Amino acid sequence: MIMKVKEIAQAAGVNPDTVRFYTREGLLNPTRNPDNNYQQYDADDLRRLRFARKARQLGFSLPEIRSILDQADDHHSPCPMVREVFEKRLAEVEREIAELQQLRERMKSALGIWREMPDGTPDGHTICRLIEHWDEPALAKETEAFSDD
Amino acid sequence: MIMKVKEIAQAAGVNPDTVRFYTREGLLNPTRNPDNNYQQYDADDLRRLRFARKARQLGFSLPEIRSILDQADDHHSPCPMVREVFEKRLAEVEREIAELQQLRERMKSALGIWREMPDGTPDGHTICRLIEHWDEPALAKETEAFSDD
DNA sequence: CTTTGACCTGTGAGTTGCTCACAGGTTTTA
C-alpha cells in the first residue's frame, strides 16, 4: 500500500507539512516514484508516523524518537534507552504537575482575596499590584543588590 | 538611581541579554547617556522588569505584558483587560494540569503493567510496542481512512 | 487538446522567549 504525502498525513491525522518535516528530519524513509519524483510512503512509514505522534504526546523529543526508531530498524535488540527516556519523562511530567498546581493555588487564592476586597471584583490595577508583589518561588538569588526602590 | 544593563539585570536576577531583549521589545524605556550612548535604567524600569518576570512566571506572553505596562503608563485607569487575561490564564493552567495528570496516570499504569509482566522489568521493545498502541486521547478524527495495516 | 484546479517538489521564513556570538566602541584597572 503506497501513499502520497497528503494520504499518509490524512491516515495519521496530521498536517502534510508535518509529514514533509518528519521526512526531512529522517523519521520517515519514503521511496520515490521515478516517474514523477513524488514521495511514496508505505504501511511501515505510517506505523512510524503514528508512533512518532504518540511519542510526541508523551513528551518525547524528535531526536529521541528518531533514535528509538533507528534502533528498532537495526533490529538492534531491546533498547534500554527507551525505557530510561520513558521514566525520565515521567519524572518530568510529575515535576511539571507539581509546579502548575502550586501556580494554580496561588492564582486562585489571589483571585479569592481580590473578590473579598471591599471594592468588589478586582480591577486591573489591583491585579497589577498583586503581580508586582508576587513572590518568586525560585531563582531569587542575587536579587539583593539594588534593594528594590 | 540609574543603572546600566548589567546592573539592572543583576538587580532583577535575569540575564543582561534579557534586559536588552525586553528593551528592544519596548517593555523597558531606558534613557541614554549622551556621553557614551549607554542605556540608563531607573527604578521604574526595574519595577517594570520585575513585574514582567513575575507575569512571565504566571504564563503571560510578552505582548500581554507590554500592553499591561503600557496601560499602566497611560494612567489609563484600571484595565479590565488585565483581569480578563489573568482569569483566562488560570483556566489554561487548570486545563494543562488536567492533561498532565491524565498523561501521568497512563504512564504510571503502563509502567505498572510492564513490571508485572512475566519477563520482569520492561525492556525497550515492550515499551515501543506499548507506545504504538497508546490511544490518542483527542484529535483522532479522520484516522479512519487507510485503516491501519 | 488545452486549461483549470488540486496536488506534488524543495527551500526559506515565521512563530515564542530568550540566549549567545560577533565586531567594534568605552571605561576601568593594573
Place this chain on the structure above:
DNA sequence: TAAAACCTGTGAGCAACTCACAGGTCAAAG
C-alpha cells in the same frame, strides 16, 4: 598604556512545527 571588562546593535540559533513561494505534475472538464 594596555589589557580586561564592560557597553553597543544586529543576527543567528533553539523546538517543532506551519505556512508561503515558485515551479513541476496530473486528473478531469471544456
